[in-house]
Amino acid sequence: MSGDSPCTPSIDQVEDVMRFELARGDALLASAQPVLSHLLTSGDQVQFGDEIIARIRGMANHAARQLLDAVAEADDTLDRDALLARHAEALAEAILGDGGFLSHAHALALEIHWADKLHHRCGLDAVLTPFLQELAASPDGEIASAAMHVMAAQARFVQQQRRMELALGELPGDLFHRLLLAMRGCDELPEPAGEQAEAHLRSTFDEAKGRAGHMARLLLALGHKADRALAIDHAGLALFASALALASGLSREHAIYALGENQLARLALALRAAGLPQSALEAQFLLLHPEITLPPGFDGLSAERAAALLTLAQD
Amino acid sequence: MVGSSTLQTFARTDGADRLIAAQEPLAGLHARCGGELPGEIIAPALREVVQMAREYGLRLARRLRMADDREVFSMWVEVEPEGEGCQVAISNWRSEGAPPSSVSGDEHRIAMARHMAGLSARLGPRQELLAIEHHDADLAGLARAMTAGVGRPWTDFVALEGNVHQQPLHWRLLDGARLRVAGLPQLWTAHLMPLGGGDPGSGGFELLLVSDSVPPATAKPAPALEQRLNGIDRKIAPVLRQPVSRIIANAETIRSQLSGPLADEYTGYAADITAAGEHLLALIDDLTTLEMIDDDSFAPAPDQIDLADVARRAAGILGMRASERQIAVDAPKHGESVPAIGEFRRVLQILLNLLGNAIRYSPEGSSIWLRAESEGGLASITVADQGEGLSAEEIARVFTKFERLGRSDDGGSGLGLYISRRLAEAMGGTLTVESAKGQGARFTLSLPADEAATS
Numbered sequence: 001m002s003g004d005s006p007c008t009p010s011i012d013q014v015e016d017v018m019r020f021e022l023a024r025g026d027a028l029l030a031s032a033q034p035v036l037s038h039l040l041t042s043g044d045q046v047q048f049g050d051e052i053i054a055r056i057r058g059m060a061n062h063a064a065r066q067l068l069d070a071v072a073e074a075d076d077t078l079d080r081d082a083l084l085a086r087h088a089e090a091l092a093e094a095i096l097g098d099g100g101f102l103s104h105a106h107a108l109a110l111e112i113h114w115a116d117k118l119h120h121r122c123g124l125d126a127v128l129t130p131f132l133q134e135l136a137a138s139p140d141g142e143i144a145s146a147a148m149h150v151m152a153a154q155a156r157f158v159q160q161q162r163r164m165e166l167a168l169g170e171l172p173g174d175l176f177h178r179l180l181l182a183m184r185g186c187d188e189l190p191e192p193a194g195e196q197a198e199a200h201l202r203s204t205f206d207e208a209k210g211r212a213g214h215m216a217r218l219l220l221a222l223g224h225k226a227d228r229a230l231a232i233d234h235a236g237l238a239l240f241a242s243a244l245a246l247a248s249g250l251s252r253e254h255a256i257y258a259l260g261e262n263q264l265a266r267l268a269l270a271l272r273a274a275g276l277p278q279s280a281l282e283a284q285f286l287l288l289h290p291e292i293t294l295p296p297g298f299d300g301l302s303a304e305r306a307a308a309l310l311t312l313a314q315d
Numbered sequence: 316m317v318g319s320s321t322l323q324t325f326a327r328t329d330g331a332d333r334l335i336a337a338q339e340p341l342a343g344l345h346a347r348c349g350g351e352l353p354g355e356i357i358a359p360a361l362r363e364v365v366q367m368a369r370e371y372g373l374r375l376a377r378r379l380r381m382a383d384d385r386e387v388f389s390m391w392v393e394v395e396p397e398g399e400g401c402q403v404a405i406s407n408w409r410s411e412g413a414p415p416s417s418v419s420g421d422e423h424r425i426a427m428a429r430h431m432a433g434l435s436a437r438l439g440p441r442q443e444l445l446a447i448e449h450h451d452a453d454l455a456g457l458a459r460a461m462t463a464g465v466g467r468p469w470t471d472f473v474a475l476e477g478n479v480h481q482q483p484l485h486w487r488l489l490d491g492a493r494l495r496v497a498g499l500p501q502l503w504t505a506h507l508m509p510l511g512g513g514d515p516g517s518g519g520f521e522l523l524l525v526s527d528s529v530p531p532a533t534a535k536p537a538p539a540l541e542q543r544l545n546g547i548d549r550k551i552a553p554v555l556r557q558p559v560s561r562i563i564a565n566a567e568t569i570r571s572q573l574s575g576p577l578a579d580e581y582t583g584y585a586a587d588i589t590a591a592g593e594h595l596l597a598l599i600d601d602l603t604t605l606e607m608i609d610d611d612s613f614a615p616a617p618d619q620i621d622l623a624d625v626a627r628r629a630a631g632i633l634g635m636r637a638s639e640r641q642i643a644v645d646a647p648k649h650g651e652s653v654p655a656i657g658e659f660r661r662v663l664q665i666l667l668n669l670l671g672n673a674i675r676y677s678p679e680g681s682s683i684w685l686r687a688e689s690e691g692g693l694a695s696i697t698v699a700d701q702g703e704g705l706s707a708e709e710i711a712r713v714f715t716k717f718e719r720l721g722r723s724d725d726g727g728s729g730l731g732l733y734i735s736r737r738l739a740e741a742m743g744g745t746l747t748v749e750s751a752k753g754q755g756a757r758f759t760l761s762l763p764a765d766e767a768a769t770s
Contacts, residue, residue: 208376
């Protein structure tokens, strides 16, 4: 047994490995500091809380599982468990590496967090809100059925979020497409099952059937009455966020971010851009941030100026 | 279109995302924007969704906005890939009027384009060239060619990117179009602004060509004399100070009639010379300090000091001037101590300036308070007076160089507060003011507290 038997790596190889590990460690340490300082100074304990991070990770894992399930279904001879064990972790990592997915999942996690908080604070149910009940009983068949669709979609969403899951069909089309590309990028995915799964997933996807789609549809059908959704205690947080996005020109994700503790200006401007009068605006602030008072003179800001400020900020 | 929520509008697109069939009201909107059937989709939002649905093979559904010349419409659009192209279904078609926000956004874009344009031209109603002017030397050749070809469509002189079918195109399709200019490497973007009332473009167009690549920053050599403008050279100051001091001394001799009696007018003149000389001396001091603190290498010598003590000294130094005007200065009590980190001489200079201003601009018989306190790692001293105070607009200006807030008396150089704030900042502190018209002013100097001495 001499030191240079073929099984023992040479000292050069060992050094290479150690050098690589050191460099990796350096990179990790270098990125740790800005992350830490951001966490410590962002001033919003919720935004990057453990619960939020866990939810985002859960949604990415669930998305990866659904993609791989589709592959397993495409070919009966494949072992689903083996497929998951082989690919799930790497695929979830790849999905978490997508900035668009991260912001989307982050916004959803914050949304459900806020919905829970409102439920505790003022007993507002995340699914069955006064406004939806009223609309579901509407004599206008189209509105009544759209309201029922929203209620069902919202109930599904809340259930999924309780399990930290996110159905692929809920994603916006471009994100869905990027997830499929991430699946394509998996090493040694069994073919042609992978291709068949992708084709099947694409053909069954329908953006209109997602929760966000149903809510936008309902709000558009309501026309001018959609303004009534701009009251959280009346319409619920989910429909409120969609209505705020439609009325203020923000994306729905940004509308949800605006609810956070360090985004008060965005919320105030979005509500104003949506045309809310001062008293209604203050009522919404009272629900979300009881401790905050609006800056004096804010009631003098017009909806047009507020919209312009928001647009400039997004450029 | 009210009540059209249940009405569906259908349309079809082909493999190149061209509209090949459309029902009303989409067909009308398309035609009003200069689109053809079959032809390219004019509305950018719809074009984007259709392209995405076709390329990804996904059914997409979005709320979109489309606009013609007078109105903005919002609608619910569902796009389903079918064959080579897509099936488009539109519902909830609604007019939103003309939103002012998008107009101002457009103005913003036009202003930017005008500023950045390498070439601008005035076109007639058929987009024919009328007058051309270039602002970028690279485009001189193009401008010459265009000037020679006045009356022809401007598109004859450039190569448009992408598939262009017939020319001249509707201006909406050309607004924002990318193009190349012969002999130049970079891409250009065309901006077309319709002119004239009634139908857009009836009065012709304004054409702007903006380069896509950022022009190399034309680095202006920094003027070497910049620093000299700030103040007065430290080497010159002593040379100036000497004769001025002699003028003051001699004027003082005359005023006190040391060499014999003088007519009252003459002693008065001598007193004026002394005052003017002292003012000049103070100005030299201010300008020297200004020169020094504007120098990047300026660093005060921090020491452990007691703000309450410095305040008492400042009150002592200016006590005579205050009592001349029957102003009561309420300094921190003896025994009171607020330890801070700063340079004693500089802090005293700041406090003399603040207190001096307060005495100068307070009404006779009023009071001035000096309050020292320490809180949250900061030691601060506040000088509060009962003067006429400052308006918000004056507060914004009061710390700027040579700012005298409209005062023309021979009180100062307008540099005192500017210097004080710079000194405070150099010592890691701040100098702020709170005031309102008619309510007096409160100037607060904050410095890092001396934690070692406090605990």
